[in-house]
Amino acid sequence: xxxxxxxxxxxxxxxxxxxxxxxxxxxxxxxxxxxxxxxxxxxxxxxxxxxxxxxxxxxxxxxxxxxxxxxxxxxxxxxxxxxxxxxxxxxxxxxxxxxxxxxxxxxxxxxxxxxxxxxxxxxxxxxxxxxxxxxxxxxxxxxxxxxxxxxxxxxxxxxxxxxxxxxxxxxxxxxxxxxxxxxxxxxxxxxxxxxxxxxxxxxxxxxxxxxxxxxxxxxxxxxxx
Numbered sequence: 001x002x003x004x005x006x007x008x009x010x011x012x013x014x015x016x017x018x019x020x021x022x023x024x025x026x027x028x029x030x031x032x033x034x035x036x037x038x039x040x041x042x043x044x045x046x047x048x049x050x051x052x053x054x055x056x057x058x059x060x061x062x063x064x065x066x067x068x069x070x071x072x073x074x075x076x077x078x079x080x081x082x083x084x085x086x087x088x089x090x091x092x093x094x095x096x097x098x099x100x101x102x103x104x105x106x107x108x109x110x111x112x113x114x115x116x117x118x119x120x121x122x123x124x125x126x127x128x129x130x131x132x133x134x135x136x137x138x139x140x141x142x143x144x145x146x147x148x149x150x151x152x153x154x155x156x157x158x159x160x161x162x163x164x165x166x167x168x169x170x171x172x173x174x175x176x177x178x179x180x181x182x183x184x185x186x187x188x189x190x191x192x193x194x195x196x197x198x199x200x201x202x203x204x205x206x207x208x209x210x211x212x213x214x215x216x217x218x219x220x221x222x223x224x225x
Contacts, residue, residue, distance in 0.1 A: 013202025051203030059196040073181045078103065081174040084112060087123075087162040094159040097176060099150045104177045107146040107158050109138075112169040121168050124161040130154025 085093050099105060111124050125144045127136040130152060138144035150156065162168045183189075 037182065048203050048205070051199060053203075054195045055199035055203050058192050058199065061219065062189040062192030062194075062196060065185040065192065066183070067189075069183050069185040071181050071183050071190065073179050075104070075173060075177045077177050077179045079174075079176040081172070083171065084168060086169045087160065088167050089165040092159055092161040093172075094157055094172060095159045095172075096155050097174065097175055098155050100151065101150055101153045102179065103150045104179075105146075105148045105150065105156060106173075106175045106177070107136075107144070107148075108173040109141075109144040109160060110171050111142055112171055121164050121166065123168060124162070124163060126159045128157040128159065129136060131158065141169055150213065 022089045072168050079097060081095065081097075087093050096105050097105070098206070105127070107127060111121065111123075122142055123144075125138040125141070129135045129147055129150075136148050138146065139196070143210065148156075157174075158174060159173065177215055208216065
């Protein structure tokens with residue numbers, strides 16, 4: 001089973017960050033070009049308004065990356081087992097494993113080639129759900145591979161039975177995996193949202209908005225009758 005490593009997404013963010021910075025720089029230059037073409041004096045207040053606009057674009061881009069950007073789903077291994085098992089005649093072997101709803105269980109059972117008396121030997125494989133009901137089975141087989149998606153959370157059991165009179169050896173592999181969905185651009189969105197905060201502060205200070213918000217209303221003299 002191929003498992004996509006979940007910690008390699010940040011490699012793709014480096015060109016995105018560079019491209020995002022380039023785009024924001026181009027937008028800033030376009031705004032300044034428009035102001036210059038119209039012979040608008042780029043005063044401190046004008047620069048503050050431009051800075052607030054740029055901060056708004058950065059913040060909206062960050063929010064889009066966090067909440068609306070495309071998602072990627074990959075399979076992540078939660079638990080795995082690989083073991084060589086020997087079962088005596090008419091015996092059985094079982095293994096219990098805890099699973100969450102929508103987890104995927106893969107069971108692979110194959111005879112050990114080192115078994116000197118391998119011809120004619122078969123075995124039975126059962127998978128029980130948390131209620132003890134058989135949900136998958138291979139009753140007469142020399143090789144079994146079972147794939148199951150859990151419909152409910154709980155403890156599932158894998159059981160192998162040896163219906164032969166002779167001992168039997170086989171290899172069993174059990175893998176529990178889960179689908180993990182994440183947004184690769186979410187860290188970039190958090191970064192953009194964070195850097196927009198000081199830019200907002202700079203824009204409010206430059207445009208004079210901060211001074212207006214901090215200005216206290218003047219007290220009017222009371223009229224005495």
